[in-house]
């Protein structure tokens with residue numbers, strides 16, 4: 001069976017692919033239907049214009065997705081993009097010069113910008129896994145563990161600050177964690193909670209990551225950190241990221257940061273486990289799954305001082321991170337940005353505080369924590385954190401409410 005037929009067999013409900021474009025402009029809808037029908041209805045010979053037609057639908061929808069604020073993009077536009085990405089992948093596979101990598105790129109774009117359909121919720125993820133398994137990985141890499149970088153800016157800036165330690169516990173029971181840390185919203189480091197994760201051994205082998213994900217498209221943050229004026233984001237294959245930014249000597253630091261890699265690549269999702277602690281909730285109606293994000297990068301990545309709206313368990317698969325924490329009670333001492341988009345980010349750089357501009361910083365209390373492989377850090381919601389990777393590092397965060 002050819003690949004496009006194999007992908008079609010993954011469809012749970014074919015009419016949903018067509019229904020989700022109903023709200024589009026009539027011309028785009030017509031073009032979409034020509035593409036759709038070429039995949040499912042007509043059996044005549046290959047029409048060379050189909051790829052261009054599929055491209056025009058994708059381009060139109062991408063413009064719609066890029067207009068206005070991302071949070072205001074309509075769900076049906078994102079679902080239409082998912083459907084159009086799938087149809088384009090089928091068309092690319094039907095082309096006489098079948099190009100599996102190009103079809104995979106279409107599916108990844110659909111996964112990154114689209115929204116899951118209802119009856120076909122896993123269609124793109126499953127299709128992309130299937131195509132990945134047909135691609136041959138030829139490169140072979142060794143994970144080069146470098147000596148840990150020392151932070152050459154650290155200590156002096158903290159000399160005058162009150163310091164407290166983040167406590168460490170060995171795999172506490174749910175009850176212990178709940179009573180002493182979750183309810184009271186105090187950070188704590190947890191050891192021996194992730195030894196059963198396949199990721200802790202499998203991800204040390206870069207060839208494994210390349211095999212299951214090397215040809216997949218991922219968003220990479222470029223620049224020393226997200227508040228830097230030269231900071232930008234770029235889509236690239238994980239393989240290019242690994243070769244150029246993770247192992248290579250690219251001029252710009254690259255970071256696969258805060259990306260839900262696990263909904264995109266199910267093989268990697270199978271290598272991690274949601275910690276039981278994420279089942280705790282202060283809100284009995286809220287039974288949502290945690291938001292799971294990957295943080296994968298070379299030594300020296302920095303996430304500037306910021307806070308998040310949910311409780312967080314940051315799990316360190318490998319590499320070491322230095323984390324500074326500040327309580328929400330110290331917010332005033334950290335000078336949050338006034339800009340609406342950066343309200344959760346501090347103006348003060350805790351490693352190089354400008355005390356003339358930010359004198360109250362000296363009244364803050366800092367909690368310093370070294371997060372090593374196999375450890376998790378509980379960061380309660382609204383706790384400020386600054387994170388620096390001292391080595392090449394792979395972490396997974398679980399945000400939950």
Ligand SMILES: O=C(O)CCC(=O)C(=O)O
Nearest residue numbers: 295303308314387395397
């Ligand atoms: O690991 C990092 O660089 C940042 C992690 C973080 O900010 C988070 O998990 O919320």
